[in-house]
Amino acid sequence: MVLPIYNLIWMPAVLEAAGLKVAETPGWRSRGRAEMGTVRGVMCHHTATAAPGNMPTLKTLINGRSDLPGPLAQLGLGRDGTFYVIAAGRANHAGAGYWEGIKYGNSSFIGIEAENSGLANDPWPDIQMDAYHRGVAALLAHIGADAGKCCGHKEYALPKGRKPDPSFDMPTFRSSVAAFLSGKTPEPPIPAKDEQDRPTLRRGDSGALVAALQRALEIDDDGKFGPGTEKAVRAAQRKAGLVPDGIVGPKSWAALNPPLTASTSALASAPASGPAPQAQTVAMAALPVAGAASLPIADDANHPVVVRGGIAFGPGGQRFASRLSQGFYTLGLRPPPPGWGGHRRQACLVPLLALLPQHARTKADSKP
Incomplete structure (x- = not known):
């Protein structure tokens, strides 16, 4: 049939x-x-x-x-x-x-x-x-x-x-x-970072802060925020009496409070914009904006296009996902897929991979 x-x-x-x-x-x-x-x-x-x-x-x-x-x-x-x-x-x-x-x-x-x-x-x-x-x-x-x-x-x-x-x-x-x-840009419901400058994490993110989170959750610390990590976050949020949305924002960071090493502390306190750290392993760093012309046009001075914690919000309030595969910032693993982005509006951020030294770039490209 x-x-x-x-x-x-x-x-x-x-x-x-x-x-x-x-x-x-x-x-x-x-x-x-x-x-x-x-x-x-x-x-x-x-x-x-x-x-x-x-x-x-x-x-x-x-x-x-x-x-x-x-x-x-x-x-x-x-x-x-x-x-x-x-x-x-x-x-x-x-x-x-x-x-x-x-x-x-x-x-x-x-x-x-x-x-x-x-x-x-x-x-x-x-x-x-x-x-x-x-x-x-x-x-x-x-x-x-x-x-x-x-x-x-x-x-x-x-x-x-x-x-x-x-x-x-x-x-x-x-x-x-x-x-x-009408194209306004309301504030996102979850702040981009907490008082300790730890960025909000969600499925698709990766790096040292994700690994620290995974250790706090007592799961495999591979540094990749996938379905298993999201499931563990939801369980921890329910136990803490939080909304089990699987997103680690300020309230979830406070409930989990994983210890930060020197490297993860440096990532957490990175400035909201500017050049990325020069290192062989780079993750969760905010990127500089490629230029005003590459971003959606703002409605007016009160409703500009904004970038918070590596996530771009257009004048219509769209939250562009921060994953590499969606082209807005990269974790230094590989370039965006060819031809990506032709079917939807995007806010372009400079690929972090291009800012790495050649030896780090080669090492990053070798990862699956």
């Missing part, structure tokens, strides 16, 4: 281009009640589930309930800000309602179910809300819609009062989405 491929297959690329974490569920391209109609907006929900974990309702969103077959949304949003891609076709998420001239919700709105109980004792993590704003803005921009085409289920559903989700204030939410759509 040949399964259909539905139209919303563009969603992961759009979300990734906005700097968001994306996880695709098996079979999502062929999952849906039917094909979507003309996509006119995005509808926000919360799952109303109090179960622990990052996205405990994922299976239910895929398979549905006894009274409502799945999929129940096109996207799920975990507490750590990860978007789970569930379906490229129509989903049973809207029901009867009306918003901005739209009365057929399932065929007109992309549905996002964000993991939250909706209760007063279940606050929304900053990393999740930031991803919600950025993700909705990216989807609306792709379909050519403004922030007014983002609604909450509680606003759309009829009769009024039929649905309470999402629990946050929708006008305030739309204002944040509108800021992204």
Whole structure:
């Protein structure tokens, strides 16, 4: 049997281009009640589930309930800000309602179910809300819609009062989405470094600070922040009562507090810009900007393009990932892949590899 491929297959690329974490569920391209109609907006929900974990309702969103077959949304949003891609076709998420001239919700709105109980004792993590704003803005921009085409289920559903989700204030939410759509650059939810100048680390980073982190986590200290390190970070964050987002920012550094050697201390206290250290092993160093012309144009003096801790933020608030493979700064291992970057905007930083002496460059290139 040949399964259909539905139209919303563009969603992961759009979300990734906005700097968001994306996880695709098996079979999502062929999952849906039917094909979507003309996509006119995005509808926000919360799952109303109090179960622990990052996205405990994922299976239910895929398979549905006894009274409502799945999929129940096109996207799920975990507490750590990860978007789970569930379906490229129509989903049973809207029901009867009306918003901005739209009365057929399932065929007109992309549905996002964000993991939250909706209760007063279940606050929304900053990393999740930031991803919600950025993700909705990216989807609306792709379909050519403004922030007014983002609604909450509680606003759309009829009769009024039929649905309470999402629990946050929708006008305030739309204002944040509108800021992204207009090219503003809100502060990232996690600072680029802590008070000891230790940079925020995430999957894809590598180097001496990652190795120090791994030793604090009591795992293999290969210096590469991969899936295993991210899993260990999440576990440590849960134990410390932090949001288990797998990102080591100031709060996680304080909870883990690994001892720093002289070399890792030097890396942690490196200036935010300027020439990279001349050494055979270079990692987590910030790079000089290649030049104003290579960065996206700023909106105005209050919303410039910025580089924090080696991560570039465009005027639209996009967080460009700091991994070498995405071309923004390099750990001195190998040059960016040929032809990378033609499909999305990028902020170019000088490759660190070019700043190394030749013998160090040769040694770095020999690594897998």
